[in-house]
Amino acid sequence: MAGFTVAIDGPAASGKGTLARHIAESYGFHHLDTGLTYRAVARALLDAGVPLDDERQAAAIASQLDFGGLDRATLSAHGIGEAASRVAVMPQVRAALVKAQQRFAARPPGTVLDGRDIGTVVCPQAPVKLFVTATPEVRARRRYDEISAAGNGLSYDAVLADLKKRDARDSARTDSPLRPAEDAHLLDTSEMDIEAAFRAAKRLIDAAY
Ligand code: C5P
Numbered sequence: 665m666a667g668f669t670v671a672i673d674g675p676a677a678s679g680k681g682t683l684a685r686h687i688a689e690s691y692g693f694h695h696l697d698t699g700l701t702y703r704a705v706a707r708a709l710l711d712a713g714v715p716l717d718d719e720r721q722a723a724a725i726a727s728q729l730d731f732g733g734l735d736r737a738t739l740s741a742h743g744i745g746e747a748a749s750r751v752a753v754m755p756q757v758r759a760a761l762v763k764a765q766q767r768f769a770a771r772p773p774g775t776v777l778d779g780r781d782i783g784t785v786v787c788p789q790a791p792v793k794l795f796v797t798a799t800p801e802v803r804a805r806r807r808y809d810e811i812s813a814a815g816n817g818l819s820y821d822a823v824l825a826d827l828k829k830r831d832a833r834d835s836a837r838t839d840s841p842l843r844p845a846e847d848a849h850l851l852d853t854s855e856m857d858i859e860a861a862f863r864a865a866k867r868l869i870d871a872a873y
Contacts, residue, residue: 668693668774668873669789670865671782674796675831675842676745677803679853679861683796684778686862687869694771696731698779698786699748701761703739704729706747716750723756731768742811742818742826749830752780753837762786774873780834783845791872794865795844798854803827 670687674680681697688695708725709716716722751757758781765786769775777786783793798806804824811818834842844850849868853861 667770667772668791669769669787670774670776670869671787671790671793671845671848672776672778672796673780673782673784673794673842673844673848674778675780675803675834676827677807678796678798679806679856679858680778680794680796682858683794683851683853683861683865684776686858687865688776690862690866691774691776691869691873693774693776694768695776696765696768696778697734697736698761698765698777698782699745700734700736700739701726701729701731701765702748702752702757703744704734705757705761706744706751707739709751710744710747716747717754719754719756722751722754723760726757726760727764729761729764731764742816745830746826749833753833753839755839758839780842781840783848784843785840788845792865792869793845793848794851794868795848796851796853796861798852800824800828800831802854 672680672684684695705722705726709722714721762785769777769787783790804827808820808823851861851864
């Protein structure tokens with residue numbers, strides 16, 4: 665029997681990843697950050713010196729990706745997010761990754777997947793769907809603080825510009841654009857800390873689980 669799935673979508677630095685980890689930990693569910701799967705494909709192409717728009721090679725890498733080996737530390741570098749969003753516009757790459765993401769989503773006793781198209785494409789039947797947002801300025805501030813703590817010299821303005829560019833590409837693409845599922849609950853975390861976001865999510869999950 666398929667497990668219970670919590671589908672979480674939203675733009676970069678909206679707080680969806682932190683929320684997904686909290687939920688997974690609290691309910692003993694498996695967690696997949698699907699952004700890492702797109703990042704891993706981009707990273708493999710960059711490492712092999714293959715152009716990011718080579719759909720055939722990108723799809724081949726995507727279909728063989730080992731989800732167990734996704735390493736957040738090596739994939740979270742600033743430039744990889746931008747490269748991932750370029751790889752993510754290619755339908756063959758999406759098809760290969762979505763298939764593997766759906767297999768992951770069926771793991772018992774339950775799963776939490778976060779990304780851009782979980783509620784709309786990967787797990788449209790998920791009993792709980794959340795769409796997590798925050799203003800671009802709040803998201804850029806969060807990302808800037810993370811990046812500065814890691815010793816990267818990017819300015820706040822550069823981070824904000826990058827986020828806006830990535831939001832625009834993710835929302836404008838024809839295949840699986842970033843948008844809330846019709847039955848998703850919207851959660852604006854601009855003025856919410858993680859505890860408050862978790863409490864709001866927990867109410868919805870407990871009502872369905
Ligand atoms: O979430 P993260 O910032 O790591 O995602 C990197 C990029 O991967 C996103 O900007 C988006 O283009 C792509 N992505 C996607 N669908 C997902 C998850 C991520 O298109 N489910």
